[in-house]
């Protein structure tokens with residue numbers, strides 16, 4: 001290689017002053033806009049900070065924080081929720097250790113969130129040292145799980161099995177309990193509430209609707225007429241109807257038609273409604289991805305001898321889903337926020353608890369802003385985290401490249 | 403005495419009302435290298451794709467390695483295990499690494515253990531000259547490298563027959579040779595090959611017979627010597643003069 005073909009170093013990035021010049025004060029108009037926006041931002045944040053720390057009266061929130069978390073779940077049974085939470089955070093840590101990148105950000109986010117909850121300075125009698133200890137144990141358990149996962153003793157498929165097992169134990173036994181069981185007495189879902197219900201509905205809705213939606217998307221392209229017609233009908237009918245209608249239908253109409261003894265629990269009815277609704281949208285999103293897969297991919301897969309099922313599972317779906325991750329995450333974020341609609345069928349989710357608290361004390365009548373801002377902030381934290389995680393996932397999977 | 407591994411008799415194929423194949427008959431012996439050429443739209447791709455049932459023929463019979471291609475799915479699966487195919491557009495799986503592209507079918511169709519599949523895949527990558535690219539994704543490779551991976555992917559199933567549909571047409575000139583070299587090596591190793599191509603140098607070097615297609619029919623066939631030096635049909639002469647003058 002001769003000297004003339006030696007590589008040049010890439011041009012260095014401009015310094016901060018040059019950046020400011022170029023981007024913020026490029027010309028008169030730019031400079032004016034910059035100054036204007038900075039002023040608005042400054043005074044806006046000052047006003048907000050002042051309201052949060054001085055103006056606002058946070059008693060409806062600080063007076064009963066556990067209510068927002070778990071609703072009326074009997075306080076003497078709270079250990080069941082604590083145990084569930086601890087099990088889950090340990091598993092998340094373990095998954096982080098085994099799977100690395102896909103879980104890392106979530107594990108850290110959750111650990112920080114729960115750690116902060118443990119040490120928030122609140123002088124509320126219900127927030128006992130025990131409650132704080134449980135919260136504080138979570139980050140430690142996440143870390144412990146991570147270290148164990150890193151030992152490479154646990155295989156990927158074991159983690160999946162553990163997840164299924166733990167989820168089943170929590171959802172079927174720990175949370176609801178059993179009739180006439182002294183150790184785990186039944187806690188009817190009428191007592192469940194707050195963030196617990198919101199997260200159950202959202203996570204359950206997402207996890208259950210995703211595979212159903214994928215199947216519907218495949219069904220829509222199926223060569224079997226019955227499957228195809230069913231999928232099209234399902235998708236088009238559900239997408240043509242507001243979520244509220246579906247919730248009403250499953251909560252009230254379904255209950256009317258089913259005999260009393262076979263009645264399904266109302267939280268489950270709401271969950272079914274949410275799953276049905278979300279599955280139809282997932283199906284349409286996934287269908288878009290399926291259509292974008294070039295025919296050559298299927299032909300190449302056929303040519304090497306894969307059967308139709310393998311072609312779908314190994315070649316078409318992975319590419320299609322990758323392509324639509326951004327829109328599916330967007331859809332799940334709306335679903336998360338839409339779970340607040342279950343208030344209408346009498347379920348005390350986070351928003352429902354907020355309303356209940358406001359109605360519980362005449363002094364709180366003028367404190368609506370505080371309660372709703374608090375609830376909005378919680379939703380925002382989760383939604384923002386979800387879109388952040390989706391960006392990470394896109395990057396890890398190389399969406400848009402390759 | 404060699405025996406026919408592909409036997410096509412009077413194969414017809416319609417797309418809707420348009421007839422793409424109009425009575426194609428061909429026999430290919432084990433170890434033969436067949437070059438198929440002809441003008442655009444003459445049915446070359448259609449024909450070669452009927453041999454592994456990517457296209458369905460509507461009249462006539464096709465036997466591949468003694469298996470008749472019919473609606474019977476099991477027969478189709480068997481034939482596809484015996485034939486490898488290389489496409490003009492490579493059609494590598496972009497979400498899988500090079501080595502995963504190659505091991506996918508051996509693992510899922512031949513049910514080989516992963517170790518064995520990877521070992522064979524690495525040998526094939528050596529053979530096509532790019533073992534160092536095993537962990538990359540197709541999108542990170544040049545066209546010539548991608549096509550060589552595609553050849554390795556087809557060979558990984560240890561097929562008896564290799565089908566090539568214009569394997570070098572989508573490549574920049576400087577990459578054509580690296581792919582042709584691999585194909586020449588394959589031909590010399592005794593692989594039965596059907597190659598749709600206009601690379602006449604390749605045909606001269608390794609083809610046993612050449613078939614000239616036009617309007618869904620075989621117009622003329624013969625050894626490269628016959629075709630290049632004493633073509634019988636006017637259409638063949640005209641077409642050859644066009645592509646050789648380029």
Ligand SMILES: Nc1ncnc2c1ncn2[C@@H]1O[C@H](COP(=O)(O)OP(=O)(O)OP(=O)(O)O)[C@@H](O)[C@H]1O
Pocket residue numbers: 417420422440441442443444445446447448449
């Ligand atoms: N899926 C299809 N539907 C309808 N017509 C088709 C289809 N595929 C091919 N044809 C038509 O069949 C004829 C033969 O096509 P084929 O692709 O076999 O030609 P070819 O010889 O491979 O041409 P080229 O050199 O351009 O690849 C063409 O006229 C083409 O338009």
Ligand SMILES: [Mg+2]
Pocket residue numbers: 446447448567568
């Ligand atoms: Mg063609």
